[in-house]
Amino acid sequence: MKKVEIFTDGCCKGNPGPGGYGCILKFEGKVKEITGATKNTTNNIMEMTACIVALEHLKEPCEVNLTTDSQYVIKGITEWIHGWIKKSWVNAARQPVKNKELWQKLHSLNKKHKVSWHWVKGHSGHPENERCDQLANEALTSI
16 A cells, blocks of 8 residues: 655635645655635635545555644544544534535545544644645635
8 A cells, every 4th residue: 555645734814714725745755735725614624625635636545644733623533523423413512513524525535545644733843734834825815
């Protein structure tokens, strides 16, 4: 199984408001950067979208180390999602899970690949996280 490193970040100016995302994929010494933006979104949606877009770029099942600065994404995909699925996509407050379609897509991609999820504190000097933040903000200015 091919081993890939992925780094992601999302941003939003206003919440909701215009948002962007940036991703870095590393495989066998090659680096690919991916960006995108949306006119009206939320920060959490951009964080999730970055992960989804990056994983969708993989052409076959891979072993992935995915690093993000989003606790929402990390906790959602590694902890909360199991309860949401058991409770038919209702959260602990008995409300429908926000961003359900994105969680379902991320869950599907997480099962397709062997993903190890890693959290890094944002704006802490982590080189790839800083670059993803820059990519997300640059994408945001394009809309």
